[in-house]
Structures are given as structure tokens and as C-alpha cells.
Amino acid sequence: MNFDLQGVMVTGSAGGLGRAVALGLAAHGVSTICVDANHGGLAQTAKEVEALGARCLPVAADLASEASIASVFQQAGDSGIALDGIVTCAGITNKTRVLDLTVSEWDRVMNINLRGTFLCVQQALRTMIPHKRGRIVTVASDTAKRGAGRLSTSAYGASKGGVVTLTRSLARELAVHRGAIRVNCLCPGPIWTDMHLGMTEQERQTVENSVLMGRFARPEEIAAGVLFLLSDEASFVYGETLMVDGGVVLD
Secondary structure, eight states, X not given: OOOOOSEEEEESTTSHXXXXXXXXXXXXXXXXXXEESOHHHHHHHHHHHHHTTOOEEEEEOOTTOHHHHHHHHHHHHHHTOOXXXXXXXXXXXXXXXXXXXXXXHHHHHHIIIXXXXXXXXXXXXXXXXXXXXXEEEEEOOTHHHHOSOSSSOHHHHHHHHHHHHHHHHHHHHGXXXXXXXXXXXXXXXXXXXXXXXXXXXXXXXXHHHTSTTSSOBOHHHHHHHHHHHHSGGGTTOOSOEEEESTTTTTO
16 A cells, blocks of 8 residues: 555554554554553554654543643644644443443543544644645444444444544535545444453453454454555545444444
8 A cells, every 4th residue: 555644643542453553554654643541552652663663753642632632733743743644543432321321421432432533633634724635534433333232332332423424524524625635434343452351251252243254353454444544545535434344234
């Protein structure tokens, strides 16, 4: 794949999918601004990116905070890395069913998964529109298409459904730029990351049984889809929702 990109911001990049995306970009010589609340994980991502010969600016931030996100973009601007791409991998899940779900828990899921995506994309567009170039990839979930899964809940599914709709709406709004700024969404199925290490064997089997391919994805497999959407090869892919889910939605 070819990338006409100088710098890409990747949120949620202290591990899992976000780290895999940053490393994939680094392998093609693209600099990254890696953003997460996890300081230690960010440091490790930066170390691995730089080992591949690419530049990385790690920035710790609260992705539910407008002020914190504004600070991230200020630091990115001060770094000298030209920001012409963004991937919004940051997100949290929850297991509380609707009757026990508190407003504060609902708000936290929405604030990070949906509000945080909106705020990051809004800030990125303030740079991309004047320069008339940009690549935006939002990350939702298979639950955006099928509703809450066996181990996820309505709050998570609603937040990811909102990301899909936000992306499609952005594509229509940005159409005036005739593809100079491309926006797409990727919906992954279950990914095996550190957040799943505490799962019971029964929980793991429940998830794997929901996937027609019978297993979790590796972060690198999902990152490949993100990299495609960022690449020159996806030059005519616009406003799309790409499913990389091992057949979950077909179940």
C-alpha cells in the first residue's frame, strides 16, 4: 500500500488496535501522534514505532474532555508533525444491562466513544480543511450493525451506532471538497487485546461462537483494514462502513 501522508493521529494507541495501526503506519514511514490515557502503554507504543524508524509523539489525554483534546492538537501543532490523517480507535465498553445502567455510566461510554470521536474529528478538520487534504477513519464496532452482543450492552452498541451515523453524515457534509478529505468508518468484530485477558473461558467461548470464523481477530488483522482506508489504494472509497468482523454480522 502507498500512503500520501505525513502525520496521522491515532487515538487509543497505548495498545491493541491503536498500537497496531501506529506500527503499520510506521512501517511505511508515516509519523504518528499517539493519544491515550495510559502513559505506560503510550511510552511502549512510541518505543516500538521509533524502532521502525518513524517519528512518534505520545500525548496522554482524556478523550472525553474538550479541553484535553484541544491541548493534544496544540501539542501536535507545536511538534512540527503535519497532521493530515486521524484514526479514532479510542473506546471503552461496559457490561451493565439496561435496568441497572446508571446515567453516569451511560454518559461515560457515550463521552469517550462518541463525543470523543466527534471532538477529535472536529479539531482535525480545522487543520485539514484549510490545507484541502485529509484522511479520517473512525472506528465503530460490529455492534453498530447488529446491536449489543452477548457480552456488550446497549450503551456500547448505541455509542458505536452513533459513530457510524456521524461518519456518514460527515461524508455528506465534506462532499464539497470532492474527495480531498476522505472519511470512512471501520467496524471490527471481536479483537483479542489486553482488555480480554480477564475473561472466563466460558465468556471467551461465547464470543468465539458468535464469530463465523470461530475466533477473535488479531489487532494486526483489523489494522490492515484501517491502513487500506488511509491508503492511496482507497482513493475512491468514501463515506463507507467497512466490516472486518469475521462474519459476526452474518450470524
